Amino acid sequence: MSLRVTFLGTGGAVPTTRRNTSSVFLRREGERFLFDCGEGTQRQMMRFGTGFGVSDVFVTHLHGDHTLGLPGLLQTMDFNDREADLTIHVPDGTGGRMRRLLDAAAGHQSFPVRIEDVAAGDTAREGDGYEIAAFETDHDTRSVGYVLVEADRKGRFDRERAEELGVPVGPMFQRLHAGEAVELEDGTVVDPEQVVGDPRPGRTVVYTGDTRPRDRTAEVAAGADLLIHDATFATDNADRARRTAHSTAAEAAELATQADAARLALVHVSSRYAGTVAPLEREAREAFDGEAFVPEDGDELEVPYPDPSPESESDADSGPGST
Template identity: 70%
Template sequence: MRMHVTFLGTSGAVPTTERNTSAVFLRREGERFLFDVGEGTQRQMMRFRTGFDVSHIFLSHLHGDHVLGLPGLCQTMDFNDREAALAVHVPPGTRRDVEALLRATSTHPAYPLRINEVRPGEVALRGDAYEVRAFRTDHRTNSVGYAVVEDERKGRFDRERAEELGVPTGPKFSELHAGDAVELADGTVVDPEQVVGAPRPGRRVVYTGDTRPTDATVEAASKADLLIHDATFADDNAERAPQTGHSTAREAASVASRAGAKRLALIHVSTRYGGYVDPLLADAREAFDGEVFVAEDGQELDVPYPDS
């Protein structure tokens, strides 16, 4: 089952000619999620061919560079005769503000639109073999991050061992892999534990939105396959990070290191760094031994299973 991420907006509060404001698109088989909707996100979706077939939008907080694209996207979906319901998940205490934003822009779509407040520690969405969990972040307003966490998968089926035990090829293989013991023609009972390995972990993708480094992020990103973290500043502007409720690239990397994450994507890049992001990368690589990169608009990547 493929999990695919497209970075639609990687700039800080102000867009540039190369970077739009915050938005990350995630596809998991038939599911399509959007994390934050900065101004111009729908155009980015057209430009990078993600399509508009999003079923859930997750807002990290209500600053303009993360939400001003929501009314236009919802209206475009309506113009395209959307019928499927759309859920917008928002931090606690912000539902009325989102409703006011949509009302102020005359956004009254014909399709069902639900605004769902989600508190840190709650499951925003339970899907087929996965959850999207909210966790506490530290910005200058009500804010949350989101972790897409897949369920454990069945262990690998040892066909060779099953054949050695006399299990005939066919339905009994499936029964054993499903966790049921089987009886052979001679009365021997074969248990699943004899031919099925230990459960295998699913994938975990974590999106912080704007935040200072937090222990909650470390916990949410434990062994994450991909951590997408605020990295607004390099060390040369480190004093600005706590003043504005953001993180430096080094701080984001420290979170990734503490969490044991495999890959780190740095986003929300200040316009100070323009097209020259080397300072961010250099700082991050001193604090994190895993793969780290500064995400670019339009960049795509697959998230493989941990054991692949």
């Protein structure tokens, strides 16, 4: 099952010619989500081919560089005759302000738009095999981050062992893989534990929005496959990062190390690094042994399962009874 991230806006509050304001698009198989929606996001969606078919928008906080793209996006959806519901998740206590913003700037939509307040610890969305939950962040306004966590998958089915035990190819394979014991013609009972390995972890993607580094973020991001973290400044501007409730690239990298994350994407890059992001990447890579990078707008990243195997996921998902 594919899990793909498209970085639509990687810049800070002031956009540049290369970096738009904050927005991240996430596609999980047929589902599409948007995290933050800064000014110009809908044009980025057209430019990079994501389409507008998102079901949920997860807003980390109500600063303009994370929200001002919503009125235009809603109007475009309306002009395109959208009928499906859209749910906009916002930090607890800010739903009324979001509603007023949309009423003032976007007008009435012909499709249902729900605004739902979420507090840290709440599950904002629960789907088939995953959930998206909010967690506490540290910015200079009400804010949350979001983590997508997939459920564990079934262990791998050992077809060779099953055949050695006399299990015939066919429905019994599926029953064993589903956790059900089977009885063979000679009365022998084969238990799932004999032919099915340990559960395999799903994937975790964390998006912080604007924040100071926090231990809670490291806890939420423990073992994350991808951590997308505020890295507005380099260390020579650490005082400014503290005053404005942002993080430096080194702080983001130290947190990624604490969390033992696999990859770290540094976003919300200040316009002062419009010429080069080398200082951010250099200090992040000095503090983090995993893959640390500053994505460009439009970069697309596939998030693989954490347990590589000789067979592809499509082969594994086809079922133990496949021939």
